[in-house]
Each structure stands twice: as structure tokens, then as C-alpha cells.
Amino acid sequence: GAVVSQHPSWVICKSGTSVKIECRSLDFQATTMFWYRQFPKQSLMLMATSNEGSKATYEQGVEKDKFLINHASLTLSTLTVTSAHPEDSSFYICSARQFYEQYFGPGTRLTVT
């Protein structure tokens, strides 16, 4: 149990375009999901906390207008990277909280050319 999926697993897009990444909890409901970003050879950095039915809470330094988060249901949160630039290329990982534990998705590799 407690499986989290992400789609797509990798995506390449052109600079200036927008990309949507989905995070789904497959066998449980999650009122809270989290979005992380991981640059090569670095740790996971929390970007935002996604709450079902309400606005996401962004960490300091993360542009909310650039990284749009929608948590429309108890099993789905989406992250849209708007007007992507090469510096947004990274590994994006979501997690879903069940009780006091977070379960992580397999990640999405975004490359902006």
C-alpha cells in the first residue's frame, strides 16, 4: 500500500513553454501533498505544500506564479512550471502524506532546452 505515482517520468520542453506534472496517491487519500526539487548531486528542497481544496503554501524563494500548484482532489496534485527556462531543469519529486508519514513518488525529470 501507500503508492504514489508521478506523470510524466521525464519531459523535455522548449524554453518559454509550460509543463504540467501530476502526482497521484494510488491507494490512499491525501489531504496534503508536497513538491520538492532536486538538482544534480544535491538534496531535496521543499518547494511547496499542497492542501486539497485550498491554496498551496510556498517556501521562501519559490515563485508561486511560476510554479502553479493545484490540489483539486484527495488523490491528485499538479505542478505546472510556467514559462520554463533552462534553469528550471531539475528532478521534481512529490510526496503524499498519510497520517504522519510521507510517501514519495518516483520523480519527474524536466529538461528545458
Added chain:
Amino acid sequence: GQQLNQSPQSMFIQEGEDVSMNCTSSSIFNTWLWYKQDPGEGPVLLIALYKAGELTSNGRLTAQFGITRKDSFLNISASIPSDVGIYFCAVPWGGATNKLIFGTGTLLAVQP
């Protein structure tokens, strides 16, 4: 902001060797978590520690919650090639939201 420093940064060992790594903070935390991340994957929880001084095992892995509540240690005995990956410590913070801060990570390479 909060920072968890892990040591060593990387380790290159032979199969069968034991491994030790640690995680330290300048702040006190009441829960310590250890995750493993395989290349190109999300992290997977290995061990959770909830009490200062606690020693918990999961197969060949043993983790300890430091008595000062500012550090934690992870040991892997008799390493095997599939132990390869990045090991992260993490602590929950932010009250009810249970956000996680991750450590800087320890990269483990095991040579058969």
C-alpha cells in the same frame, strides 16, 4: 534556515564491509528519519526514530537517535551491491503540516 549536515559526503567501499554515517543539526528535533534514494527515483523510508537514545534496526540497517536530539547515526552491516544509492536523514518540522527537511546526503558506492 534549518540545515542537516551529513558525513561523510560519499563513501566507496568493498562488498561485505560495514558502513557508518551520521547526521547533525544545530537544533533539537523529536523525530529522525533515514531515507534511501536510488538513482532516478524518489526516496524510500528506511527507519524512523522517535525517542532520544533509541536504537532501531531494519535488517542489516541500524539507526540511532542521538541522546542530545541533535544528531542521528545510520549503520549498514555487510554491505551488498544493491545498497548503492544516496542516504538522506530528514526531520519533520512546521507543526501540523509535517514538512520535511532533508540532510545533505551521503552517496554510497559498493564495489562487488
